[in-house]
Amino acid sequence: GLLSCRCQTVFASTTREDVAEWGTVSLCDAERRLLANALLDFSNFRFVLLSESCIPLFNFTTVYNYLIKSQHSFVDSFDDEGQEGRGRYNPNMEPEITIDQWRKGSQWFEVDRKLAVTIISDNFFYPNFEKFCGAGCFPSEHYFTTMLSIHFGSLLANRSITWVDWSRGGAHPAMYKKEDITHDFIGNIRNGTQCTYNNKTTSVCFLFARKFAPNALDPLLRLLSKVLGS
Numbered sequence: 001g002l003l004s005c006r007c008q009t010v011f012a013s014t015t016r017e018d019v020a021e022w023g024t025v026s027l028c029d030a031e032r033r034l035l036a037n038a039l040l041d042f043s044n045f046r047f048v049l050l051s052e053s054c055i056p057l058f059n060f061t062t063v064y065n066y067l068i069k070s071q072h073s074f075v076d077s078f079d080d081e082g083q084e085g086r087g088r089y090n091p092n093m094e095p096e097i098t099i100d101q102w103r104k105g106s107q108w109f110e111v112d113r114k115l116a117v118t119i120i121s122d123n124f125f126y127p128n129f130e131k132f133c134g135a136g137c138f139p140s141e142h143y144f145t146t147m148l149s150i151h152f153g154s155l156l157a158n159r160s161i162t163w164v165d166w167s168r169g170g171a172h173p174a175m176y177k178k179e180d181i182t183h184d185f186i187g188n189i190r191n192g193t194q195c196t197y198n199n200k201t202t203s204v205c206f207l208f209a210r211k212f213a214p215n216a217l218d219p220l221l222r223l224l225s226k227v228l229g230s
Helices: 026-039 060-068 113-121 126-132 143-155 183-191 214-222 224-228
Strands: 002-005 010-013 046-049 110-112 195-197 200-202
Touching: 026 046, 026 113, 026 143, 046 060, 046 113, 110 113, 113 143, 183 224
Parallel strands: none
Antiparallel strands: 002 010, 002 046, 046 110, 195 200
16 A cells, blocks of 8 residues: 655555556556555655555654655665576666666655656656566566666665565565564664665664564554554
8 A cells, every 4th residue: 555645644545456466567557556546635745655564663753754854765776786686687678778777676665746756657667667577577676666766866765664574585575473573673673773864874764664464463552652652
């Protein structure tokens, strides 16, 4: 789903139902539709893509201020020279996209209104991804990150605000269950990393985290007053 920050509230945007298959360009299609729907409300300024297995790490006021005051959009975009980065590049994408311009990044992005409009209005890069980024290419990890890096690189923070644990390997990140939920665990996610925010070093790098199983809900709710309330 998509969260949209405006003057007073955060809400989940919904649109028509369409099939979105993991690892295909249909995921990007769905994300563009979500953005288009949220953009219809002109009071929305920041847009965050989240999944049903995400949780907030801070209260609304902290999240709102962090996003609204940011000088950058939080799109993870980097040059991965390995098989899962440049190895997915198709030379048929030239001249629109060269291998030196090819980028990879987390699909869990946050963008401002300008970049959201750019994403939904693109008809230059999209045909390349539709034709040449099929099975095994994972367009959701490359399409927006490549396009925005080419035209708006200076506007990107080059990091995601959604924490994910890939340390266990595999095609999907670690899934945390109720027995994993402790005050220290959530605290380490909230403040256990150093990053740059508005050109200054901070320990608040992630506003959301994933993946959490449904049975983690009760212990997470019990931590609300201690963790999310601070």
